[in-house]
Amino acid sequence: MSVNTALLRKIPKIDEILKQPSIEAADCSHSILMESIRETLDSLRQNILGGNDSVSLEMDDICAQVMELVTQKNTMHLRPVINATGIILHTNLGRAKLSDRAVDAITSIAQDYNNLEYNLEKGARGSRYDHVDKLICKITGAEAAMAVNNNAAAVMLILSTMAKGHEVVVSRGELVEIGGAFRVPDIMAQSGGTLVEVGTTNKTHYSDYVNAITEETGALLKVHTSNFKIMGFFEEVTLEEMVEIGHSRNLPVIYDMGSGSLVRLENYGIQDEPNVLDLMKTGVDILSFSGDKLLGGPQAGIIIGKKEWIDKMKKNPLTRAFRIDKFTLAALEATLRDYLDPDVALKSIPTLQMMTATLDDLKPKGQKLYDLLSSEPEGYTVELTEDFGQIGGGSVPTQMIPSVVIALKTTKISLDKLEEELRKVSLPIIARISKERMLFDVRTIDERHFEYINETLRKLCK
Numbered sequence: 001m002s003v004n005t006a007l008l009r010k011i012p013k014i015d016e017i018l019k020q021p022s023i024e025a026a027d028c029s030h031s032i033l034m035e036s037i038r039e040t041l042d043s044l045r046q047n048i049l050g051g052n053d054s055v056s057l058e059m060d061d062i063c064a065q066v067m068e069l070v071t072q073k074n075t076m077h078l079r080p081v082i083n084a085t086g087i088i089l090h091t092n093l094g095r096a097k098l099s100d101r102a103v104d105a106i107t108s109i110a111q112d113y114n115n116l117e118y119n120l121e122k123g124a125r126g127s128r129y130d131h132v133d134k135l136i137c138k139i140t141g142a143e144a145a146m147a148v149n150n151n152a153a154a155v156m157l158i159l160s161t162m163a164k165g166h167e168v169v170v171s172r173g174e175l176v177e178i179g180g181a182f183r184v185p186d187i188m189a190q191s192g193g194t195l196v197e198v199g200t201t202n203k204t205h206y207s208d209y210v211n212a213i214t215e216e217t218g219a220l221l222k223v224h225t226s227n228f229k230i231m232g233f234f235e236e237v238t239l240e241e242m243v244e245i246g247h248s249r250n251l252p253v254i255y256d257m258g259s260g261s262l263v264r265l266e267n268y269g270i271q272d273e274p275n276v277l278d279l280m281k282t283g284v285d286i287l288s289f290s291g292d293k294l295l296g297g298p299q300a301g302i303i304i305g306k307k308e309w310i311d312k313m314k315k316n317p318l319t320r321a322f323r324i325d326k327f328t329l330a331a332l333e334a335t336l337r338d339y340l341d342p343d344v345a346l347k348s349i350p351t352l353q354m355m356t357a358t359l360d361d362l363k364p365k366g367q368k369l370y371d372l373l374s375s376e377p378e379g380y381t382v383e384l385t386e387d388f389g390q391i392g393g394g395s396v397p398t399q400m401i402p403s404v405v406i407a408l409k410t411t412k413i414s415l416d417k418l419e420e421e422l423r424k425v426s427l428p429i430i431a432r433i434s435k436e437r438m439l440f441d442v443r444t445i446d447e448r449h450f451e452y453i454n455e456t457l458r459k460l461c462k
């Protein structure tokens, strides 16, 4: 194979490219521009050396390639996407969307200095744990509270404080792995507690706990098996019963509830998800849950319960490693304030809004997107129909929630390719394929993105 040296010689020089109007107008740093030009020219050279004689050396084509690279390099790696999956708490898509108030709170704290660890009344050092603990107690009825980085950290801190050097009794049916390799046995080992497993995968009895208690026992732990459900022969000991067993033997009872819901979801057709307010009434010593699951706030781990334990946790050195940051605190406080009136929370917190939206609520929303897409469609057809979404985030595993979807079919591009292209646009659209249709679940799509979705689909299906 002979190299086409004539073609190689025709590759323009960097200086020539720099003089092109589109390049001169590029809104980016000189280093990004130079890097993009070099990479473009390199790839042309490699192409020609590889025997490809049909590469275009048109200046306009080269400049377009350069600008595409510039755009790529100027794009933030972490960026917003449109969630058209219908999964409300999608762990891969950042879990809970924040309320406007929570977003405003982050912005205002980020732009100025703040009283994160400063007591404004005393003019002296304050504690970052003072900003939300009273609010959490007021909403949940707990004696004391604290918030850390996430719920995995919360569980670790709890066990390290309450069970280090002791045995902790847990049901085998609750030794679950939760998203991103959170495994109870591993957390237990790291915290310095010794796991004592009781019962079997599908059945654990009252007497299993009683028989496992020894001089060495430090606590009883219950874990909400939030991301799976055993059907059929299943028996577990309720939190109430565990509290009865523990307290009659002077042992604290801990419950990692995973998704902490502060509103009663059964009123909205969502079953089996434990509610923080009800669980507090059992007398459980310590309860923990995530900030960005059913609560609908920022990533955080919330610990509530007996003051004597929470005070000890605040003094545990791990707390420094797990400490909550100022942006999270701002968003968490703003989110929690909405819960002071549950009706306000249901209206203003996006996760709750989406979770409680009924088919009747969603139909007009679906109609709007359908009207946009179905007006003079070219290269595709759309149908307004129903399908199922999920809550996600390891919450309510078995429940599919009926939802309103747009189902798109096209002959211009394969659905796999379309799915890929939708991920590559400036504001990526994450959709799913089902029964040879591309589905867009309107429950999780913000109406302000409808026009963008319309434009993007028309472009891609041309």
Ligand SMILES: *Cc1c(COP(=O)(O)O)cnc(C)c1O
Pocket (backbone or CB within 6 Å): 150, 151, 152, 153, 155, 178, 182, 223, 224, 225, 226, 227, 256, 257, 258, 259, 289, 290, 291, 300, 301, 393, 394
């Ligand atoms: C999700 C979950 C965790 C981990 O919570 P993060 O906030 O993601 O760290 C721990 N335990 C249970 C039961 C969970 O569902």
